[in-house]
Amino acid sequence: MARDGEDTVTEGAGPVPDRALRRLTGYSLKRAYNRLQTDAARVLDGFGLRITTYSALSVICATPDLRQSQLAEALSMERSNTVVIVDTLEQADLIERRRVPHDRRSYALRATKAGRRLFTDATAALERHEDEMLGALDAGEREELMRLLHKIDETGANGVRG
Amino acid sequence: MARDGEDTVTEGAGPVPDRALRRLTGYSLKRAYNRLQTDAARVLDGFGLRITTYSALSVICATPDLRQSQLAEALSMERSNTVVIVDTLEQADLIERRRVPHDRRSYALRATKAGRRLFTDATAALERHEDEMLGALDAGEREELMRLLHKIDETGANGVRG
DNA sequence: AGATATTTGTTATGGCGCATAACTGTTATG
């Protein structure tokens, strides 16, 4: 607050500061996320995937025969939005909508062999690019970052939601 | 990979895991950001602001007489998107578009008294809500989180952008 | 000075992620 008062900065060349905003965790989170998100989208595009379809494919690969509503809950999104995602994955022959024996409402989602393979390849590519993007952080810092992010995520799990 | 093989989990009650996704920094970042973003949007709505208009207002308050292109650069967005934002703020009498003496192309954006006041109030409310959302993190952890996020943000500043 | 390039703001347009609401068919519950 001491140096660099409230002068008119119009003439100053360099990047215009957003110090006030950067003090907000939400804003800093947004900037960091936006960087990684843009890059991830570009990488996934090379596999014919988008962020949401990749995410869904990951969950489906991890837990076979799950239903769409479970998928929605896992990804913290509304059921309605999973429909298009699952449609896309199904039409690309990456997953299958199987019927479940005693419940004709729900589907049992299962990844095809092609789906699992694409998932593996895309994940490798993503991790490679994340390693580049996060090159400034050492292993300990990355681990700490993840720990803190998960803490935020799990905190409100029962709390604010509504 | 050892325990909890590839069984059909359809019957298992609890939340469906997305462990594989959680190992990606981008995904964990997304989840944490989404939590804070949703909450922040709700808070700002009470002030008649959205996240982008609040962000712009913050930068304009901090550095008076800045131009729209500088605003765009500060917020890492395209110039074209600042137009609607500045329009909105101007129509709400929170900022003014002043002409600059020797350049008839650009505007000198300046917050009004009402704009500065609203910004102050909204910021206080935002900080209060962030304190709640981040209650699980102690002061040291919050500071470390910010440091790591800024590191990510500033890393690619010269790098990947293209 | 005059042709050319660059900068600033603007408009139009589309994509992506997300939410809500209303509906159908199916299963569970009283």
Add this chain to the structure above:
DNA sequence: CATAACAGTTATGCGCCATAACAAATATCT
């Protein structure tokens, strides 16, 4: 058997972001 609860679906709109093309003003270069 009537009613409620659930799974999936459809339609729709909002918010944020990017790209492309354009007019007016300014900078640059010969």
